[in-house]
Amino acid sequence: MDFLSAGALIPLLVFGARVIDVSLETLRIILLARGGRLIVPAIAFVEILFWIVSLGLVVNEFTNPVYLISYGAGFAAGNYAGILLEERLAMGICVLRVITSEEDRALIDAIRAAGYGVTVVAAEGLHGPCTIFYSVVRRCDLLPIARVVEEMSPCAFCTVEDVRSTTRGTFPRSGEGTWLGIQRRAVRIGK
Numbered sequence: 796m797d798f799l800s801a802g803a804l805i806p807l808l809v810f811g812a813r814v815i816d817v818s819l820e821t822l823r824i825i826l827l828a829r830g831g832r833l834i835v836p837a838i839a840f841v842e843i844l845f846w847i848v849s850l851g852l853v854v855n856e857f858t859n860p861v862y863l864i865s866y867g868a869g870f871a872a873g874n875y876a877g878i879l880l881e882e883r884l885a886m887g888i889c890v891l892r893v894i895t896s897e898e899d900r901a902l903i904d905a906i907r908a909a910g911y912g913v914t915v916v917a918a919e920g921l922h923g924p925c926t927i928f929y930s931v932v933r934r935c936d937l938l939p940i941a942r943v944v945e946e947m948s949p950c951a952f953c954t955v956e957d958v959r960s961t962t963r964g965t966f967p968r969s970g971e972g973t974w975l976g977i978q979r980r981a982v983r984i985g986k
Contacts, residue, residue, distance in 0.1 A: 813869025821877025910967030
């Protein structure tokens with residue numbers, strides 16, 4: 796029980812509070828960028844409580860290097876944990892852009908069979924004619940669709956961009972609605 800004395804327990808509490816605080820901060824910023832208006836204030840409230848606890852514990856022992864190191868290490872670990880958490884949640888939508896040397900009907904049909912729309916554009920690349928196709932997909936479906944692209948067209952060049960909102964489109968039926976305050980909504984552009 797000597798290990799858990801105040802000398803060792805406080806730095807562990809500081810570290811843990813910072814991990815939670817910074818993980819929530821990372822998640823909050825990502826959700827804010829994606830329009831999560833409803834959940835962001837709740838996350839901010841919990842985040843600041845953990846920050847105040849960790850800061851309060853360190854301020855009392857500001858000259859103690861163990862406390863300062865635990866505060867900094869908690870910050871670093873919290874950033875990493877926040878990124879992992881956001882990747883696991885895979886919230887939002889993105890544009891998958893695939894560039895191939897020729898129009899690959901089987902690949903296009905496979906993505907459409909998954910319930911997503913595909914827009915096909917004839918283009919000109921460095922080595923001649925090519926085809927670009929775009930599909931707006933949920934991030935939680937991106938990895939399986941990217942695997943299909945890799946298997947069916949291993950030489951394709953792919954890029955992915957986050958999308959804040961969409962006006963319309965073709966998406967699978969499951970998962971409609973809201974989650975964590977991020978609504979899949981139609982955004983009117985112009986009239």
